[in-house]
Amino acid sequence: MMVAKSSAMVTAGSVAIGIGLMGMPGALAEEIRVGFIAPITGPFAQAGKDMVNGWEMYVDEVKNDFAGATIKFILEDDQAKPPVGVLKAEKLIRQDKVHLIMGGLLASTGYALAPVSTREKTVYIAPVAAADDLTQREADKYPYFVRTGWTSSQPTHPFGEWACEQGYKRIAAIAADYAFGYETVGGFQRTFEECGGKIIQKIWPPLGTIDFGPFIPTIKQDADAIFTLMVGPMSLQFPKQLAAAGNTKPVIGGGTSYDEFTLPAMGDEVIGHISVLQYSAALDTPKNAAFVTKYREKYGKVPSYFSETTYTTGQMIQAVMEQTGGKWPGAEAFVKLISAVKVDAVRGPVSLDDMRNPVQNIYVKRVEKKKMFGYDKEELWNTVIKTYPNVSQFWKFGKAQFLKQPVYSRDFPPCKFCE
Amino acid sequence: MTSRTKAVAVAGVLLGLALIAPFTDAFVILLITRALILAILAMSLDILLGFTGLPSLGQAAYLGIGAYLTAILATKFNFGLGWSFWVVVVLGILLAAATAAFFGLFAVRASGVYFLMITLALGQCVWGLAYRWNSMTGGDNGINLPGRPAFGIQLSSDVAYFYVVFGFFALSLLMLYVLVKSPFGRSLEGIREREVRMRTLGYNTWLHKYLAFIIAGGFGGLAGVLWAHANGHVSPEDVVLTTSVDALLMVVLGGPGTLVGGAIGAAAVLFLREYLSTLVAWWQYVLGAVYILTILYLPDGLMGVATRLRRSSIALGRPEDAKHPVIS
Numbered sequence: 001m002m003v004a005k006s007s008a009m010v011t012a013g014s015v016a017i018g019i020g021l022m023g024m025p026g027a028l029a030e031e032i033r034v035g036f037i038a039p040i041t042g043p044f045a046q047a048g049k050d051m052v053n054g055w056e057m058y059v060d061e062v063k064n065d066f067a068g069a070t071i072k073f074i075l076e077d078d079q080a081k082p083p084v085g086v087l088k089a090e091k092l093i094r095q096d097k098v099h100l101i102m103g104g105l106l107a108s109t110g111y112a113l114a115p116v117s118t119r120e121k122t123v124y125i126a127p128v129a130a131a132d133d134l135t136q137r138e139a140d141k142y143p144y145f146v147r148t149g150w151t152s153s154q155p156t157h158p159f160g161e162w163a164c165e166q167g168y169k170r171i172a173a174i175a176a177d178y179a180f181g182y183e184t185v186g187g188f189q190r191t192f193e194e195c196g197g198k199i200i201q202k203i204w205p206p207l208g209t210i211d212f213g214p215f216i217p218t219i220k221q222d223a224d225a226i227f228t229l230m231v232g233p234m235s236l237q238f239p240k241q242l243a244a245a246g247n248t249k250p251v252i253g254g255g256t257s258y259d260e261f262t263l264p265a266m267g268d269e270v271i272g273h274i275s276v277l278q279y280s281a282a283l284d285t286p287k288n289a290a291f292v293t294k295y296r297e298k299y300g301k302v303p304s305y306f307s308e309t310t311y312t313t314g315q316m317i318q319a320v321m322e323q324t325g326g327k328w329p330g331a332e333a334f335v336k337l338i339s340a341v342k343v344d345a346v347r348g349p350v351s352l353d354d355m356r357n358p359v360q361n362i363y364v365k366r367v368e369k370k371k372m373f374g375y376d377k378e379e380l381w382n383t384v385i386k387t388y389p390n391v392s393q394f395w396k397f398g399k400a401q402f403l404k405q406p407v408y409s410r411d412f413p414p415c416k417f418c419e
Numbered sequence: 420m421t422s423r424t425k426a427v428a429v430a431g432v433l434l435g436l437a438l439i440a441p442f443t444d445a446f447v448i449l450l451i452t453r454a455l456i457l458a459i460l461a462m463s464l465d466i467l468l469g470f471t472g473l474p475s476l477g478q479a480a481y482l483g484i485g486a487y488l489t490a491i492l493a494t495k496f497n498f499g500l501g502w503s504f505w506v507v508v509v510l511g512i513l514l515a516a517a518t519a520a521f522f523g524l525f526a527v528r529a530s531g532v533y534f535l536m537i538t539l540a541l542g543q544c545v546w547g548l549a550y551r552w553n554s555m556t557g558g559d560n561g562i563n564l565p566g567r568p569a570f571g572i573q574l575s576s577d578v579a580y581f582y583v584v585f586g587f588f589a590l591s592l593l594m595l596y597v598l599v600k601s602p603f604g605r606s607l608e609g610i611r612e613r614e615v616r617m618r619t620l621g622y623n624t625w626l627h628k629y630l631a632f633i634i635a636g637g638f639g640g641l642a643g644v645l646w647a648h649a650n651g652h653v654s655p656e657d658v659v660l661t662t663s664v665d666a667l668l669m670v671v672l673g674g675p676g677t678l679v680g681g682a683i684g685a686a687a688v689l690f691l692r693e694y695l696s697t698l699v700a701w702w703q704y705v706l707g708a709v710y711i712l713t714i715l716y717l718p719d720g721l722m723g724v725a726t727r728l729r730r731s732s733i734a735l736g737r738p739e740d741a742k743h744p745v746i747s
Contacts, residue, residue, distance in 0.1 A: 082654045094446040111560045112652045178559035
């Protein structure tokens with residue numbers, strides 16, 4: 001399904017009122033047009049649908065009442081291709097005259113869309129795209145860019161320390177060959193090696209690999225554990241093929257390797273695997289229990305972080321609109337206001353740092369087969385085993401010192417201990 | 420239609436476009452600009468496919484080379500953002516032509532399906548380079564350009580940039596038209612029809628095909644330079660096989676061996692894809708149906724429509740002519 005025009009969320013009447021009274025003092029219902037870019041077709045469509053669902057659920061929940069304003073939601077499919085995303089963003093801004101664009105799944109799409117927001121002076125909210133530099137070394141270039149998700153290396157910084165605590169000394173990393181993979185592995189490597197660990201190998205299968213036959217046999221046999229970062233369809237295939245190859249080592253990795261939308265399709269081979277992210281559907285809080293139950297009722301599946309993050313974005317936009325009394329404050333003022341918002345989100349408390357990236361809890365999670373939230377079947381869940389509260393994108397390094405080093409890449413940090 | 424009336428018709432359409440485009444919607448002018456750039460790419464491919472009979476599946480490689488050259492010069496050397504833009508245009512054409520000269524050594528030996536496969540492989544090499552050579556191309560992230568050139572005229576204005584692209588398009592069309600009407604172009608058509616005969620007549624057919632391959636590459640490079648500035652962003656996605664296939668479809672849809680057909684095909688594909696997709700959810704079916712119907716009923720592409728109509732009206736008047744279909 002591809003919805004290109006307005007969704008059914010807005011009743012015809014409120015649109016008419018919104019258009020009729022726009023710009024008039026004391027208008028009753030201002031219409032905020034939100035351009036939403038997500039992959040609705042192609043290999044990343046599942047994640048894209050989760051993004052849309054989370055957002056829709058929030059808007060439905062507040063009955064599309066943002067302190068008096070209504071939101072008109074315009075969805076465009078970028079097929080997870082950055083050049084397509086750029087053109088769709090231009091279309092949303094120029095033709096639909098949206099107040100803000102949000103979305104973009106891959107880090108590369110985030111990199112491509114951020115300059116569009118600068119060029120067109122339009123707010124761009126990234127709930128998913130996690131490219132580090134957008135809120136780090138290049139943040140100045142993109143004054144209309146706000147992130148409500150995370151940076152790729154934000155969860156793996158504490159995870160490196162956690163790995164040391166487990167007594168791992170030598171870890172082999174296998175990760176998708178693109179910026180998100182480099183940044184996730186880079187964050188992990190940096191903190192893991194600072195507490196005495198060694199990354200002894202880095203393997204980079206191309207994005208979208210589904211046959212790991214050529215890669216798995218090259219994993220060093222004397223590693224204590226395997227660090228993995230998979231996305232989309234890769235997540236499903238890698239653990240299967242690893243188990244089939246007779247692996248007995250512990251497997252740890254980035255959160256996208258065990259997304260909730262792939263967990264139901266995974267077998268018992270992933271039980272015991274440990275990953276790290278700012279959200280888990282198995283988070284044991286009343287807020288999350290309610291969120292998961294409701295989401296599952298509505299869409300027939302467990303929410304992933306893709307759904308949670310767009311839901312939370314809705315919450316943050318709501319908080320801004322409450323402050324302005326339901327009026328669009330203009331792009332610059334909006335960015336300023338949303339940067340100061342603190343919300344008690346499903347994932348935990350979320351606030352933005354001065355480079356417009358969330359400060360939030362990071363959860364270390366183990367895949368377990370159990371019953372949750374009163375469902376009667378045993379299922380795979382990402383059970384939270386450790387919480388790092390209020391983690392910033394700079395971890396414990398401090399902003400100034402952190403920004404001095406280059407962005408994590410395939411060659412940075414250098415693989416000193418690679419054999 | 421004589422070739423003179425054809426030329427007048429094309430010039431009229433172009434003039435109309437140049438006059439109307441600035442008054443269109445702010446989004447539509449972006450689409451027109453992109454369509455013109457892709458039209459240059461499609462016409463370059465038409466030299467191979469339509470005139471020489473060489474179906475290439477690697478034309479995106481030259482687009483990629485032009486685009487990446489522009490982006491790398493702009494970001495790493497701050498070059499090409501003023502008057503030097505014109506130098507970049509020349510460099511883009513030369514580098515793409517040089518690459519084509521190298522690739523041509525392998526590709527031009529083959530024909531038919533084998534030519535298709537070799538060009539596909541060579542195109543994928545360029546994609547691989549764009550995707551894996553992180554330090555230079557930014558890998559998967561691609562490169563964001565700092566902005567469009569300014570030299571007295573601010574090309575950041577979409578209207579100004581449209582006219583630059585329009586100028587290059589018109590110039591390319593003219594140059595390629597002169598080329599295909601020249602004795603050289605005629606021999607290319609001869610090779611398309613029957614290479615053995617051309618060889619027996621003493622033509623160096625390999626050299627003819629090789630030169631056509633290089634010329635097509637050069638125009639592909641030009642399209643690339645313009646493409647980089649149109650998007651403000653260069654990504655490996657621009658160089659993927661799909662782009663090459665698209666170019667091929669544009670030529671087939673418009674009508675191979677007509678030059679203008681490639682341009683019409685480019686416009687049709689781009690508008691169906693980018694404009695229709697914002698209107699209806701089932702645009703992909705429309706695009707698919709258009710392709711299939713064209714191949715089934717219009718083997719000469721959209722350009723063949725006029726000929727067919729005329730022929731059928733002639734056939735109604737003078738039935739004896741219908742027995743001898745005109746090959747245009």
